[in-house]
Amino acid sequence: MDIEQLRTVTLVAQQGSFAAAARALSVDPSSVSRSVAAVEAELGLRLFQRSTRSLSVTEEGEIYLARLVPLLEELDRAHEDARAVSRQPAGTVRLTTSVAFAQTCVVPHLAEFASRYPDISLEILPSDANLDLAAHSIDLAIRLTPEPAGDLIRSKLIDTRYRVVASPQYLARSGALAVPTDLQAHSCLRFALPEFRTRWRFRRDGEEPVEVPVFGKVIIANALSLRLAALNGLGPALLADWLVKDDLDAGRLVDVFPDHDCSATEFETAAWVLYPSRSYLPRKVRVTIDFLKQALT
CATH class of the missing domain: 3.40.190.290 (D-Maltodextrin-Binding Protein; domain 2)
Incomplete structure (x- = not known):
């Protein structure tokens, strides 16, 4: 079974529609539809219930995706661990935070980050709205709050007063x-x-x-x-x-x-770095988090 087709299936489930997954992949929605159809045909079951206005994961799809996502993450981990022996972290990291925090605390450190990790492209999305990480394919968010809500993994960057x-x-x-x-x-x-x-x-x-x-x-x-x-x-x-x-x-x-x-x-507040709750965190994201902690403390 084609690995990229399996990744497309998981992305459709995360994004909630073929069109959103297509935008995240920069491909035509028909390509996403073909990938999903191919996986469903090989499995002999329907992963998604489609209608003209909505898409939902079937019961069979929930069971399959629950096993599939950790396997794909473990495969990514194996690939990255093998490459890490001889390579620098590489790839694109998408980061969102407030406009003020981006300009004041992140942008001044970009030159040092680029020097240390020349193979990482850091894409910054400054926004005073709390962008949804899954919907915008964001790897990291920095939130300014006493205590972040939700199911994202969190780590304190700096205390804020x-x-x-x-x-x-x-x-x-x-x-x-x-x-x-x-x-x-x-x-x-x-x-x-x-x-x-x-x-x-x-x-x-x-x-x-x-x-x-x-x-x-x-x-x-x-x-x-x-x-x-x-x-x-x-x-x-x-x-x-x-x-x-x-x-x-x-x-x-x-x-x-x-x-x-x-x-x-609250009097005790902080800047928190948040990332999706999952067992596998790409090395490019891990080193970005470590860099931010070091640069801001």
């Missing part, structure tokens, strides 16, 4: 902020997420956390633009430490409450 920052010019013009509740008298720059746009949370050693309602005329859906607005003196903003570290070090922004933990959700 949030700071309330403002430009020196803004503070000179509007007056210093002594305590978090002073924010209520200022026009804050707010991130366009429900948790970030209504109240910010603060915690100091030995004290109970407090929530401070925040107001302001500027609401932005992109962290890079929010940072630029703060740099331009439009008001205080709640931003991740990795995004404003260089600005704080250079004095372009001021940490308004350095003795407080700040957040809009």
Whole structure:
């Protein structure tokens, strides 16, 4: 039985349609249909129930795919382990993360990555939406959250802390902020997420956390633009430490409450690398994860 036809069958099951599998493979849908039909003919059973609007895996297909996927992964592992003896990791790795994290924390390390792994093509998909890994054939996702949900395998890259920052010019013009509740008298720059746009949370050693309602005329859906607005003196903003570290070090922004933990959700958050839950992880993906951990810590 043709191995590539078997891979096509598993891809159809993962993608949920012949058309989506064809797009992932960059082939015509009729080619995918022929591959599935050939496997079904050899097995003498139907793997997928088709209709004009939907496709579902049959009971026989579920049983077959449950055994097939681990076998294909083990075959890939055997091939890669054999090649790894004399070859560098190679292939394309598709990575998605937020626009701000990609620009601030990933792109600056691309030259070093390319030098270390010249045979890996790293395809980055910056998006502030959480793209579905299976639907977009993505190998890795970096999510910024207290704890990722779902059944993906996760590994922490870096801890993330949030700071309330403002430009020196803004503070000179509007007056210093002594305590978090002073924010209520200022026009804050707010991130366009429900948790970030209504109240910010603060915690100091030995004290109970407090929530401070925040107001302001500027609401932005992109962290890079929010940072630029703060740099331009439009008001205080709640931003991740990795995004404003260089600005704080250079004095372009001021940490308004350095003795407080700040957040809009949980105080302990992180950047997590996520990948599909499966027993086999290609070497090209493993070295990319290891590189990111080393580069960002």
